[in-house]
Amino acid sequence: MSYDFKSIEKNWQKEWQEKPVAQTKPTGSGKKYYCLDMFPYPSGSGLHVGHWRGYVLSDIYARIKLLQGYNILHPMGWDAFGLPAENDAIKKGIHPKINTAKNIATFKKQLVETGCLYDWSKEVNTTDPEYYKWTQWIFLQMFKNNLAYQDEVAINWCPSCLTGLANEEVVNGNCERCGTQVVQKNIRQWMLRITAYAEKLLDGLEKLEWPEKVKMMQRHWIGKSEGARIIFTACNNRGQAIDLPAFTTCADTIFGVTFLVMAPDHHLAENIVIPERKQEVDAYRKEVEHLSPFERTLQKEKTGVFTGSYAINPINNKRIPIYLSSYVLKDYGTGIVMGVPSHCERDFDFAQQYNIPLQQVISSPLIEFDDEGNLKRAYEGDGILINSGQFDGLDAKNLGKTKITNFLVDKGLAERTINYKLRDWVFSRQRYWGEPIPLVHCQKCGVVPVPEDQLPIELPDVESYQPTGTGESPLAAITDWVNTKCPQCSGPAKRETNTMPQWAGSCWYFLRYPDPHLKTAAFSKKDMDYWLPVDLYVGGIEHAILHLLYARFWVKVLYDLGYIPFDEPFTHLFNQGMITKYSEKTGFVEKMSKSKGNVVNPEDIIVHYGSDALRMYILFMGPPELDAEWQDTGLEGIKRFLNRLWHYLTNADNILPKNQKESIEVTKRFNRFLKEYQERIDNFKPNTAISAAMEYLNDLTDQNMKLSQKTAQEFIIALSIMIPFMTAQLLQQLFGMALQNCTWPIFDPELAKRSEIDMVVQINGKTRTQFKIAPGTSEHMVHQQAKEFAQKWLEGKDIIKVIFVPDRLINFVVR
Numbered sequence: 001m002s003y004d005f006k007s008i009e010k011n012w013q014k015e016w017q018e019k020p021v022a023q024t025k026p027t028g029s030g031k032k033y034y035c036l037d038m039f040p041y042p043s044g045s046g047l048h049v050g051h052w053r054g055y056v057l058s059d060i061y062a063r064i065k066l067l068q069g070y071n072i073l074h075p076m077g078w079d080a081f082g083l084p085a086e087n088d089a090i091k092k093g094i095h096p097k098i099n100t101a102k103n104i105a106t107f108k109k110q111l112v113e114t115g116c117l118y119d120w121s122k123e124v125n126t127t128d129p130e131y132y133k134w135t136q137w138i139f140l141q142m143f144k145n146n147l148a149y150q151d152e153v154a155i156n157w158c159p160s161c162l163t164g165l166a167n168e169e170v171v172n173g174n175c176e177r178c179g180t181q182v183v184q185k186n187i188r189q190w191m192l193r194i195t196a197y198a199e200k201l202l203d204g205l206e207k208l209e210w211p212e213k214v215k216m217m218q219r220h221w222i223g224k225s226e227g228a229r230i231i232f233t234a235c236n237n238r239g240q241a242i243d244l245p246a247f248t249t250c251a252d253t254i255f256g257v258t259f260l261v262m263a264p265d266h267h268l269a270e271n272i273v274i275p276e277r278k279q280e281v282d283a284y285r286k287e288v289e290h291l292s293p294f295e296r297t298l299q300k301e302k303t304g305v306f307t308g309s310y311a312i313n314p315i316n317n318k319r320i321p322i323y324l325s326s327y328v329l330k331d332y333g334t335g336i337v338m339g340v341p342s343h344c345e346r347d348f349d350f351a352q353q354y355n356i357p358l359q360q361v362i363s364s365p366l367i368e369f370d371d372e373g374n375l376k377r378a379y380e381g382d383g384i385l386i387n388s389g390q391f392d393g394l395d396a397k398n399l400g401k402t403k404i405t406n407f408l409v410d411k412g413l414a415e416r417t418i419n420y421k422l423r424d425w426v427f428s429r430q431r432y433w434g435e436p437i438p439l440v441h442c443q444k445c446g447v448v449p450v451p452e453d454q455l456p457i458e459l460p461d462v463e464s465y466q467p468t469g470t471g472e473s474p475l476a477a478i479t480d481w482v483n484t485k486c487p488q489c490s491g492p493a494k495r496e497t498n499t500m501p502q503w504a505g506s507c508w509y510f511l512r513y514p515d516p517h518l519k520t521a522a523f524s525k526k527d528m529d530y531w532l533p534v535d536l537y538v539g540g541i542e543h544a545i546l547h548l549l550y551a552r553f554w555v556k557v558l559y560d561l562g563y564i565p566f567d568e569p570f571t572h573l574f575n576q577g578m579i580t581k582y583s584e585k586t587g588f589v590e591k592m593s594k595s596k597g598n599v600v601n602p603e604d605i606i607v608h609y610g611s612d613a614l615r616m617y618i619l620f621m622g623p624p625e626l627d628a629e630w631q632d633t634g635l636e637g638i639k640r641f642l643n644r645l646w647h648y649l650t651n652a653d654n655i656l657p658k659n660q661k662e663s664i665e666v667t668k669r670f671n672r673f674l675k676e677y678q679e680r681i682d683n684f685k686p687n688t689a690i691s692a693a694m695e696y697l698n699d700l701t702d703q704n705m706k707l708s709q710k711t712a713q714e715f716i717i718a719l720s721i722m723i724p725f726m727t728a729q730l731l732q733q734l735f736g737m738a739l740q741n742c743t744w745p746i747f748d749p750e751l752a753k754r755s756e757i758d759m760v761v762q763i764n765g766k767t768r769t770q771f772k773i774a775p776g777t778s779e780h781m782v783h784q785q786a787k788e789f790a791q792k793w794l795e796g797k798d799i800i801k802v803i804f805v806p807d808r809l810i811n812f813v814v815r
Contacts, residue, residue, distance in 0.1 A: 003646035005610030009725040013112055021740035022062070022117035025071045027514065027530045032073065033065035034531050036510055036570075038539030038547070039077045039124075041084045041502070042103035044092065047110040048592060049600045049618065049630065054576045056615045056722075057624050058538040059116040060686060063721040066117065067744035073531055074117050075513040077124035078104050081132070082502020083161055086433035087178070090466060096433040097461070100127060110602065115611050115724045124516045126435075126505030131512065133456035134522035135504050136438040138554065140449050141561055143439065147193045148427070150447060154265075155426050156292055157185035162467035163430045164189060167423055169546065173295045176546075182292045187471045190428040190437060190498060194553050198222050198420045200567070201552055209572040211625070214544045221545050223421025225249050228405050229334065230414040232260060234311040234322065236271040244268070244311055244322075247333030247419050250340065251408065252401035254315045255388040256361035258351065259339035260322045261304065263330035264288055272322055274308030281305050281324060288326040296326040302350045314413040315404070316389065325350065333419050341378060348378035361387050362396045425550070427501060432465040432474040434499030442486035442493040451487050457495070473497045506547055507554040510534055510569055528564045537570040540578070548573070574684060577627040579618070589629050600630055612723035613638050619686040619722055641694055642726065645719075648701060649730055655712045662708040667751055669699060670711050674747035677718060686722070693719060709735065714745035760809035761786045763793045779804045786810045 062074040080100045089099040142148040156165040160180035169176040205215045227249035264285045273281045284305040304325035341351035342360040364383030368376040382397040394400035408414035436457045438450040460481045475497040486493035514527035559567040582589045583596040592599045605614045617638045621628035673696040680689040720727035731737040756772045769789050797814035804810050
């Protein structure tokens with residue numbers, strides 16, 4: 001019988017839609033497993049094979065837990081508010097509400113084709129008023145607890161998207177969404193005080209089973225620095241003494257400070273510029289005011305301007321010039337930094353450009369000098385303090401830094417402090433398609449929260465939803481919606497017209513999935529106690545900072561306010577790699593993109609190969625955490641394997657009658673396969689697990705093995721996590737069994753042991769021969785036998801080294 005994947009997959013899709021097999025049981029029904037995909041924003045282009053990679057990977061672990069008897073929660077939903085959905089709607093000229101609903105329908109149809117075990121009764125949509133009612137409620141809790149505040153700040157502004165962006169949404173100085181260069185613009189904004197949670201966000205990383213790369217990215221973004229705030233002094237342009245505090249992590253180099261640098265937009269800058277320098281300074285400040293923080297810190301050429309004023313170094317009372325430079329950010333540290341050109345590469349470049357003298361204060365044999373005895377470049381390493389008064393001779397980075405800091409603190413010239421790069425989250429957007437912020441502005445009462453019983457504040461239907469570019473949301477023009485009564489005094493008031501960013505709904509959606517239809521609260525205590533935190537979270541590393549950091553922040557806030565019993569949302573995170581493909585247009589293998597003409601549409605693949613083949617090929621492409629190049633020819637190999645598998649299992653001669661036992665060697669071979677297969681899956685290596693299945697099928701056919709019905713069933717069940725359609729058909733067709741009623745097979749450790757293994761013999765790393773031995777054979781015994789088998793390659797050679805890998809190989813290094 002041939003393998004007709006089209007009819008088989010179509011029939012099982014219909015069956016599982018009518019009779020879902022992965023319905024989550026009531027809360028508290030036995031041991032639980034919460035398996036979650038990062039939900040997609042429903043773009044117009046639909047699913048691509050990159051989506052499939054993450055979804056199929058999470059599905060195999062959800063399926064294993066289902067077969068192991070767990071109560072699984074494996075939901076899906078839609079991150080449908082925000083820039084991506086709105087920009088797609090504007091491009092097509094369709095209202096975001098209509099366009100988003102259409103895109104969701106397409107996505108949902110495509111997700112059914114993946115065969116993934118989603119419980120669609122748990123579906124959430126961030127644009128549903130019954131959902132964002134609770135997004136608004138969480139915002140109100142933050143507002144009431146002083147974690148949300150209004151400010152007029154210079155923010156990242158995208159001239160294309162016509163909206164403000166958080167720092168996390170700017171990549172290499174460009175808009176994360178559209179790639180346009182970002183500029184700075186002063187706009188009234190709502191901010192979330194994420195900086196209040198900097199230390200908690202850092203500490204929480206230690207207990208998470210997350211890729212170290214993601215944890216390092218979050219640590220770097222939070223940017224904790226322990227140092228000292230040292231007080232330099234100066235006179236302002238009116239002759240009055242002022243303090244100029246500078247934050248540093250290198251107090252050991254203070255004797256080497258030969259200048260101070262202040263951010264051009266620092267609030268003290270106006271006060272220290274002398275009249276003779278004002279015109280030049282004003283021109284420089286205007287020149288750099290449009291630069292984003294990213295552009296300012298990464299400029300190759302460090303620009304600046306002398307203010308005409310001087311500061312006093314508190315350690316030695318030396319007079320040093322004060323400059324303004326764009327590489328200093330007013331919001332990092334104190335906005336003033338010490339210039340130590342001998343021991344900071346950035347300061348060295350600046351000093352060279354403006355002819356500022358150098359003062360070496362650390363000695364090391366690693367320092368390079370030119371023929372005239374001048375430093376070739378800045379030395380930033382450790383060494384012995386010199387030219388540092390009473391601290392000469394101390395180890396710079398340890399005892400030297402400690403003693404200098406203590407000295408300055410004792411004299412009242414410094415204080416120990418901790419600084420963070422993390423900045424408060426710019427939370428509001430000047431766009432239409434987002435959650436309305438539930439606040440009103442009253443001239444008498446100020447900013448007033450909307451009463452909770454009036455939530456949700458629904459987004460009004462409008463004809464003109466395009467961004468204005470003025471700093472005002474399109475909502476500001478809807479007077480009937482904007483004008484309202486103050487909840488506090490009942491006087492006239494106006495609604496907040498900025499909307500929430502696209503990240504708001506995804507900050508807590510995983511809390512809603514256990515009961516998305518709950519009317520009385522965002523989530524129940526019973527559900528939180530049972531289901532959360534998420535056991536396995538699968539998604540791309542591109543969300544390492546934005547979504548994952550924001551979600552952790554919201555959860556920690558809700559935990560501190562007593563609403564949930566945990567302070568981290570995702571116990572185990574797995575980041576799948578991208579699927580890349582050669583582009584005929586660019587000549588490179590790169591990320592799939594319509595503009596590059598290298599997108600693979602999964603629907604085209606399904607027509608020719610079927611969903612099972614696509615699932616298995618995506619899992620087989622390589623280690624799932626690494627990027628993998630799409631090869632059309634790879635599908636042919638999977639197709640051949642599936643056809644061979646079907647023909648072997650549907651051949652009645654290969655499966656013994658019900659009560660007949662298979663040979664012990666057949667049983668042992670199956671248990672060895674099952675052990676390899678399951679261990680590789682447990683280690684998130686599904687690609688090598690598939691290799692084990694292929695090797696096993698080769699042995700079954702080559703050695704004409706006959707399987708008992710039990711072994712055949714367990715083999716099919718084991719493969720069901722990867723190819724659910726074919727295996728469901730085989731179980732029903734051959735044994736009258738339903739996949740959802742099966743149990744995950746368990747290998748017998750004794751039967752899985754090998755009685756013999758192949759020991760490889762290498763000479764100078766090149767394989768020459770092999771022989772069979774018992775597992776666990778000692779190195780001495782292997783050495784003796786290997787020399788006999790490799791005698792012709794060892795003749796006349798001196799063995800200078802032997803490399804032995806137990807149960808695998810022995811390598812003779814000869815000359």
